[in-house]
Amino acid sequence: MSAQPPRRRRLEVEDIGDVTVVNFVDRKILDEQNIQIIGEQLFSLVDEVGRRKLLLNFGNVEYLSSAALGKLITLNKKLQGCGGRLILCNIDAQIYEVFEITKLDKFFKIQKTEQDGLQAF
Numbered sequence: 520m521s522a523q524p525p526r527r528r529r530l531e532v533e534d535i536g537d538v539t540v541v542n543f544v545d546r547k548i549l550d551e552q553n554i555q556i557i558g559e560q561l562f563s564l565v566d567e568v569g570r571r572k573l574l575l576n577f578g579n580v581e582y583l584s585s586a587a588l589g590k591l592i593t594l595n596k597k598l599q600g601c602g603g604r605l606i607l608c609n610i611d612a613q614i615y616e617v618f619e620i621t622k623l624d625k626f627f628k629i630q631k632t633e634q635d636g637l638q639a640f
Contacts, residue, residue: 571603
């Protein structure tokens with residue numbers, strides 16, 4: 520055991536077949552520092568672990584800042600650049616409204632449930 524306390528994990532990651540399902544630990548993704556950590560953890564799944572199919576489950580998330588959306592856009596571009604795919608699922612109605620207003624509902628592939636998301640790859 521190291522004396523250094525580990526940075527709190529912001530994501531729960533589970534592999535289902537060749538799809539990596541990511542659940543967010545935080546209900547509110549608003550804080551700049553948290554968003555930075557979430558971004559790093561998501562990007563490292565692609566860059567370091569070599570994941571190509573990511574399904575982000577927002578079932579636990581109530582609030583999402585525009586900075587968090589920025590990270591998702593970067594992640595999507597990163598995956599598209601290496602032939603991967605990003606699908607989002609279980610998005611709260613209020614958050615989905617933001618996706619619609621910003622036209623990101625056209626940019627991202629969004630499914631209602633995790634099961635639908637898994638089948639969409």
